[in-house]
Amino acid sequence: MSYATAITAFAALLDDESAVPAGLLHAERMRHYRANCRINRVAALGNTFATVEALVGADFFAAMARVYVDATPATSANLHALGADFPDFIAGFAPASDLLYLADVARLDWSCWLGFLADDAEAEPPAALAGFAPDTLESLTLTLHPALQLAQSAHWPLADLLAMHQGGATADINAGGQALLVLRADWQQIAPARFAMYLALQQGAPVLAALEAALAVDDSAPVGEWLGWLFASGAVIAITEANGEQA
Amino acid sequence: MKLSQLPVSTGLGLRAPHVEAVLASRPDVAWWEVHSENYFGGGAPLASLLAIRRDYPLSLHGVGLGLGRLGELDARHLAQLRELVQRVEPAAVSEHLAWNQHAGRYYNDLLPVPRVDGVIAHLAGRIAQVQDLLQRPLLIENVSAYVGFAGEVIGEGELMAELHRRTGCGLLVDLNNFHVNALNLGVDPLAEVAALPAAAVAEIHVAGFEYFDGTAVDTHGAAVSAEVLALLDAALRQWGPQPVLLERDSNLGEFAELYQEYLQLALHVRRLEGNTLEVTA
Amino acid sequence: MNKTALLAVALASVLAAGVSTTAAAAEKEKCFGVAKAGQNDCKANGHACAGQASKDMDPKEWKYVPAGTCVEMKGTLKAM
Numbered sequence: 193m194s195y196a197t198a199i200t201a202f203a204a205l206l207d208d209e210s211a212v213p214a215g216l217l218h219a220e221r222m223r224h225y226r227a228n229c230r231i232n233r234v235a236a237l238g239n240t241f242a243t244v245e246a247l248v249g250a251d252f253f254a255a256m257a258r259v260y261v262d263a264t265p266a267t268s269a270n271l272h273a274l275g276a277d278f279p280d281f282i283a284g285f286a287p288a289s290d291l292l293y294l295a296d297v298a299r300l301d302w303s304c305w306l307g308f309l310a311d312d313a314e315a316e317p318p319a320a321l322a323g324f325a326p327d328t329l330e331s332l333t334l335t336l337h338p339a340l341q342l343a344q345s346a347h348w349p350l351a352d353l354l355a356m357h358q359g360g361a362t363a364d365i366n367a368g369g370q371a372l373l374v375l376r377a378d379w380q381q382i383a384p385a386r387f388a389m390y391l392a393l394q395q396g397a398p399v400l401a402a403l404e405a406a407l408a409v410d411d412s413a414p415v416g417e418w419l420g421w422l423f424a425s426g427a428v429i430a431i432t433e434a435n436g437e438q439a
Numbered sequence: 440m441k442l443s444q445l446p447v448s449t450g451l452g453l454r455a456p457h458v459e460a461v462l463a464s465r466p467d468v469a470w471w472e473v474h475s476e477n478y479f480g481g482g483a484p485l486a487s488l489l490a491i492r493r494d495y496p497l498s499l500h501g502v503g504l505g506l507g508r509l510g511e512l513d514a515r516h517l518a519q520l521r522e523l524v525q526r527v528e529p530a531a532v533s534e535h536l537a538w539n540q541h542a543g544r545y546y547n548d549l550l551p552v553p554r555v556d557g558v559i560a561h562l563a564g565r566i567a568q569v570q571d572l573l574q575r576p577l578l579i580e581n582v583s584a585y586v587g588f589a590g591e592v593i594g595e596g597e598l599m600a601e602l603h604r605r606t607g608c609g610l611l612v613d614l615n616n617f618h619v620n621a622l623n624l625g626v627d628p629l630a631e632v633a634a635l636p637a638a639a640v641a642e643i644h645v646a647g648f649e650y651f652d653g654t655a656v657d658t659h660g661a662a663v664s665a666e667v668l669a670l671l672d673a674a675l676r677q678w679g680p681q682p683v684l685l686e687r688d689s690n691l692g693e694f695a696e697l698y699q700e701y702l703q704l705a706l707h708v709r710r711l712e713g714n715t716l717e718v719t720a
Numbered sequence: 721m722n723k724t725a726l727l728a729v730a731l732a733s734v735l736a737a738g739v740s741t742t743a744a745a746a747e748k749e750k751c752f753g754v755a756k757a758g759q760n761d762c763k764a765n766g767h768a769c770a771g772q773a774s775k776d777m778d779p780k781e782w783k784y785v786p787a788g789t790c791v792e793m794k795g796t797l798k799a800m
Binding site for chain 3 (some may be wrong): 209212221222223224226227228229232235236239240242245246247248249250251252254255256270271272273286287288290291294304307308309318319321322324326327329330337354355356357358362363364365374375379380385399400403407413415416419420421423424438
């Protein structure tokens with residue numbers, strides 16, 4: 193048996209316990225490997241989607257995560273990198289369909305996770321803008337730090353839910369939609385106009401367009417202050433002019 | 440180039456739940472080993488690791504490269520590992536002789552490599568690739584196995600020795616895994632140890648295992664067994680003093696508890712090495 | 721506010737903001753600490769029963785009931 197044939201036969205048994213155990217000794221012990229792969233992923237999901245797990249309880253979560261894991265081949269060896277599509281799975285998971293907010297909470301958990309583990313990057317100081325004339329901001333774009341993540345639910349109070357799971361009061365699930373930002377291990381609720389502005393910047397819109405996106409939501413939005421906050425918090429890592437040159 | 444800069448003394452596996460306690464108390468541990476993948480990315484986890492690195496020698500132990508997988512190694516994983524090695528400047532970098540991916544699908548476990556025709560060339564090529572990328576020797580570690588492969592052409596110790604000869608890599612010898620394989624598959628752990636040349640050995644792992652359904656499983660969740668301690672004795676007699684690591688991953692209690700277990704092992708190793716020196720003198 | 725005035729105000733706000741204002745720090749809440757990241761390890765779990773397909777994982781025969789903090793909010797969920 194060649195090396196490739198042996199690996200392929202082993203993988204077939206991991207995928208399907210009824211596959212023929214070609215060339216394997218003690219093949220009945222393959223269940224230990226299937227168990228390890230599954231338990232490792234389920235445990236990692238519980239760590240990453242901690243608010244979802246708290247909401248539904250450990251048993252329901254583990255069972256739900258197991259259905260997801262069995263239906264979704266892992267795309268990375270790094271357990272920290274798995275789970276991007278778990279929120280979408282939850283949205284379509286019939287036994288959780290009464291918990292209408294669960295998928296949005298899962299998206300929030302994933303945003304917190306991405307922000308926490310994002311690569312380090314050097315921030316641009318506010319002074320980096322000093323050399324620009326105001327009208328160049330019309331075409332200037334900012335690259336936001338990957339540790340800055342945004343989450344918003346149209347219907348559910350994400351910030352209240354998160355606060356509840358950090359020792360805060362029981363959330364009123366009917367309090368309406370909320371937006372928040374995550375920066376590394378910190379988070380704060382933000383106004384919808386601020387969410388719109390940061391989302392536009394994150395998606396590569398020029399500064400002017402992002403300010404206008406905020407003002408379209410709330411025409412008295414303090415957009416200058418919000419722009420200043422990004423720089424003051426180290427959340428801007430590059431400034432790019434329209435001609436593509438980095439400042 | 441030296442295989443590692445690890446101190447020839449006993450180190451301790453450092454897991455996330457203990458990081459804050461270690462940073463706060465700076466215990467008397469000769470060196471630490473962490474799992475590389477837990478520090479891919481930046482932020483607080485990496486910052487805490489760099490803080491520990493300022494005060495202690497550190498070993499980066501990978502669990503996800505999958506040297507034995509078919510096809511190419513994962514380019515992103517390699518890039519993240521290189522970035523981490525550049526930032527941490529560890530005393531040692533190690534990986535498992537295992538695979539974890541097939542036909543585009545990952546298996547989040549350390550799967551044993553079939554020691555059949557083609558295994559040496561396959562692994563030697565991947566090890567050389569990683570060493571070229573990192574510009575330093577890689578230590579490779581034997582894993583535990585629950586199943587065996589028919590038609591194997593080489594023993595595990597012999598394979599490790601041959602990979603050292605071909606690539607210059609160092610050997611990270613997990614004595615608990617040899618013991619688990621002895622229980623599950625009937626290999627002779629002393630023969631595996633005997634197959635490994637002292638000059639190639641760069642680090643030793645000891646840990647505990649548990650039985651599930653009659654299969655010995657290396658859970659790293661129990662005290663080191665008497666058999667593994669006896670194997671450590673034999674190994675140190677053969678190779679002389681080595682960096683020895685205590686690993687604990689599951690049933691992880693308070694740090695203070697693990698620290699006591701570490702201090703006992705460190706004392707045990709010093710006594711063994713004392714005896715070894717007397718024997719060889 | 722016209723475009724030019726808007727941009728001038730925005731730019732002035734940034735330059736006045738400085739780094740790490742206390743206002744920015746005060747409104748923050750913590751998600752989690754360094755102990756959070758550590759899911760990759762080299763242990764095995766061993767619970768062989770978890771390695772077998774089982775019928776109770778079939779969504780059609782689902783037997784689990786959400787029993788976490790969502791229960792505290794039960795009855796307050798309105799239809800969308």
